[in-house]
Amino acid sequence: MIIVLGVFLRLYHYFINRSLWLDEGYLTSSLLNFNFQQLVTKPLDYQQKAPIGFLLIVKLFLNIVGNNLYGLRIVPLLSGLLSILIFIPVTKYFLKSTGILVAMAILCVSPAFVYHSVEIKQYSTELLCSILSFYLFIKYRTLNGVKEIIIWSLGGAVILWFSFSAIFILGGIGFGLSVYYVINKQWNILFRSFIPFITWMVSFILLFVFFISKTPDAEWVVSWFRFYGDFMPLPPKSVSDLSWFFTSFYRMLDYPMGLLWNFVEAGTQTHSYTPLIKMPFLPFILLAAGIYFCFKNSLQNFNVFVFPLLLVLLASGLELYPLTERFWLFLTPIFIILIGIGLDGLIKAKPLKIIMVSLLLISPIIQSFQSITSSATFYKHKKSYQKELFDMINKEYRDGDAVYVYWNELPGFKVYSNLKKYKFKVTEGQDFRWNSTNLADYNTKLSSDFKKIKNNKRVWVIFNNKFLSNVGDPISMPKWYYENKNLPAANLKTELSKIGKFIKTSNTADVSVYLYQITNQP
Template sequence: MPFPLKSALKDKFSYYLFLLIIVLGVFLRLYHYFINRSLWLDEGYLASSLLNFNFQQLLTKPLDYQQKAPIGFLLIVKLFLNIFGHNEYGLRIVPLLSGLLSILIFIPVTKYFLKRTGILVAMAILCISPAFIYHSVEIKQYSTELLCSILSFYLFIKYRTLNGFKEIIIWSLGGSITLWFSFSAIFILGGIGLGLSIYYLIKKQWNILFKSLIPFIIWLISFILLFVFFINKTPDAEWVVNWFRFYGDFMPLPPKSVLDLSWFFTSFYRMLDYPMGLLWNFVESGTQTHFYTPFIKMPFLPFILLGAGIYFSFKKSLQNFNVLVFPLLLVLLASGLELYPLTERFWLFLTPIFMLLIGIGLDCLIRSKPLKIIIVFLLLISLVIQSFQSITNSATFYKHKKSYQKESFDMINKEFKAGDAVYVYWNELPGFKVYSNLKKYKFNAIEGQDFRWNSKNLAEYNAKLDSDFKKIKNNKRVWVIFNNKFLSNVGDPISMPKWYYENKNLPAANLKTELSKIGKFIKTSNTADVSVYLYQITNQPNKINP
C-alpha cells in the first residue's frame, strides 16, 4: 500500500503537499487524543458496558442504556482496555487507530479513482475536516465504520478482477470480517455487490459474474449469522424510531409535498457541514438566522462538484459509477423505510463516496490551473480554519458535544472535605458512574432518583425529591451536580412527562429552590453541560442524646 508516486502527482510540489496533508492528519488526531478531553454523555453510555462487562457479557448481554455497537468493535476495545487499563486512553485507542488507518488505506483508493488535484482534495478533506478528527478520538464506533467503508473500497480495487482462487478467498473473507466491525458496511458491500452484478449483466460478462457471486454470497451469509446471533437480539426500540422521525432524519418515501422534497436539499446541505466540514462556518454569525444564511456558507461549490463527479463518473466508467452510487442508493432506501437515519455522524461512513465524487468532479470539470487553485482554496478554506481553531480554542471544537464532566468531578474531588456529601442528580448519573470507575474518587456520591414518572405534578415531584435530600441533611456541606444539557433519559418519549418539560424551572431552578430549604448557597461552577453547586447545610435535624 505505497504512497502515490511522484509521477501520479505530476510534480514535486504536489508530492510534498500531499505528504504535508498526511502529516497534518496524523498530528491533529494524535493532538486531540493526548489532550484527553472529557467524555460526553453519549460516550459515557457506551463506555459503561465496555468498562463493566467481560467478553462473555459483551457477547450475550444487552448493552447499558440501550446502546448498540458492532460486536467486533466491542471486543477489540475490550481487549485494548485489558492491555492498557481502565482509562480514557484505553477507551479511545481503537477509534484513534481506525482514524489513522483510514488515512493510509484511503491513499490507494484515491489513486485508483482520482487524478492529482482530486487526490489532494479528497485526502485533505479526510485528514483535516474537523468531524473526522473528532470521531477519531470518540469512544463510539463511527471512526471504525468509516475505516470499514474505506477498506471495502480498497478490497474492491485490489481483488475485483478475481483472477485466481486466492483473490476470491481474500475478498470473501475480507468483506465477511468487515461486517462484524461495522453495521453500515452492509450498505457499502451490498452496494458494491449489486452495482458490479448489474454491470456484469449489462456487459454480459458471465464468467466474472458467476465468480463474483462467491464473495457476494459469503458476505450475505456472514451478515445473516451476525443478524441472527447479535443484531436481532437487540432490536431498535420504538422510541429510537420515533426520535429520528420527530426530527426528520428519515428520507420521505415517497415524497408527497414540497416540504418532503426539501428534505433532500436540507439533508445533503447539512452533510456538507457535518461531517464533510465544507461549509463556511468559521465566522460566528450570531444567534439570528436569516433566510439567506444557508446560501452565504458557500454550499454551491461542493454541490456543483458533486453533481459533476456523478456525471463524469458515469461517463468515464459505468463500473466505478455503480460501485460508488449503489451504496448511497441502498442507504437512501433504508432511510425511507425508517431503518437508518441520515443526520450528522450517521453520514460518516458514506463520506468516502462524496470525497471521491468531489475529486472526480474537480479533476474533470476544471481545466484551467489558476481556476483550479482558486476552487481548491474556496473548497478547503473552512475545514482548514476550523481545524486550526480546534487547537487554538478547543472549547469551540464541536461545542455541541463539548463536555466538562471530568473537570467538574475532579473539582469536587479536589475540594471535598470531611463531613461533605455529594449528590448527583439523576440526569448526570451515567457520566458519574463511568468516571467513578475510571478515576476512583475519594468520595461516595448519593445517587439521585428519577421521580418524574411516578409524579403527577411538580409538587408531588418535590415531595419525593425531599426523600433524597434526607440522606444529606446530617452533613455539613453538600455538592450537587447535574446536567443542564441532557434533560431526559435514554428511552424517554420526547418531552414527556408533559408537566416536567413545560415547567421552565426544571430541573436547575427548581433543584436550587428545594436545596435552599435545607442549606445556604456557597458557590457554583457552571459549564456548557454540567453545573455544580455547593450548599452549607443549615436545616439539620436535632440530634437526640442517648
C-alpha cells in the first residue's frame, strides 16, 4: 500500500502539469535551445550546472516526445519511481520489518521526495544515484569474482556522470570500507576493492577535466550561500557557529525528510517555542539511536554511512557544497536507514512500536494528502503561476494590444514561448539598474521602453514580484534600487500611469499582470 501510494503521488503531480518555477526555467532554457553537442560543450544559460548524463538523457526524451512539460519531467519522474523500487532491497539488507516499513513510508510519501520527482532539476536523479550506490554495495561488496568486480567498478563509474553528489557517496563508501578492511586486516579484499575504487576515481577525474572544470565558476553562488549561512563553519569559533549544526539538521528533518509537525498555520505569529512543538525530538532520538546501534552491530555498515556524511561536511566547510533544503536530498537514504535502525534497536514492544511509527509518519502522510487536496500550498515557496497567466493573456489578447515583459520575468517567458505558440509578440523590458544612478535616472531610461508600446490601444504588463534580481547579481545591489520600497511594482505602476489608464490586475504568488488602456494616442 505504501509503495502504491508513493507511485500514485508521483504520477498525480506529474499529470497535473504544474507551472515551472523560475529555477526550473533557468535550466529548461538550455535543454530547449541547445542540441546534444552544445549541452556538452557550452556553458548552460543563467549559469546553471547539471550532470552531463542527466542533461543528455533529458534531451533524448525531449527529442522523442517533443518540447513540452511532460517530456521535460519524464527523467525526474522515472528517477523517483526507480528510487522506490531499488530502495526496497536496500532497506531489506539494513533493516528489520518495522524499520523497512518506516523507511519506505518516508521515501514514498514525504513531500520533498514527491516534489522533486516532478521537478525538472537533477535532484531526483541524484537521489536515485545515491540509492543505486548503496544497492551496488550490498550486491557486489564481497568481490568474489571477476563479474562482481566489473559490475561494481563500471556501475559506480557511470553513476558519477549522472550525479555531482555521487562522489560523496561513492568516495565515502570507498574510504569507509578501506578503513574497515585495514582495522580487520582483510588485506585480500582490500587490494581487490582498489579496482572499483580506482575506476571510480579515474571516471571522476575524466568528468572533472573534460566537463566540470570547463564550467565557469560562479563566485556569486558561493557568496549567496555564505550570506545565508548554508556552509558549515570550519572550524566552529563561537556558540553561534556550533548552533549551525543543530539548526541545519533540524531544518533537514523538515526539508527534505518531512518529519516535523508543520501544523502551525501559515501567517500566525512565530514564537520561540515553535520549533519545539513541531516534534523534532522523536526523529532526533531515533537518528542518534540508529548511529549507536549501527556502530555496535556492524562497523562496516557504520563506516559506509558515516564517511559520506563526513565528506559532505568537509566539502561544506570548504565552501564547496551548501547544506540547505534540496542539497540534502541525496543524503536522505542514510538518515532514513539510520532512523529505521534506531527504531528497530530501541523499541521492542509492539504496542510502543505502533505508537512511535504513528508519531513519526503522521506528518509526511498528512502533508502528502494536503499536496493533493490543496496543491496551491504544496511547497508554496516554489509554486509558480507563470503558465496560467501567460495562457490568460493569450486568451484575452486583442488586436492592437501590446505585451510588455519586465526584465525579471523574461527568463520564464522565454522558456514558455518555446514550449507554447502564443498569438502575441512581446516587448522585452531592459534591465536599467546597473547603468542608472538613482530612481529618477532609472525611470528616465524606463520611459524609453514605454515609447515602444505607447502607440498601442492596450498594454499587458508582466513582472515577477518574487525574484527581484538577476542570476549573478550581488545581494541587494545596486543599493539605491533595493532600498527603495516602491521598486519594482509600485514604481512600475506609477510610470505606466503616465501613458495609460489602469484597467485590471491579476496577482499571484510570483507573477503579476497589469492591463492598461493607453491614453493620448497619436
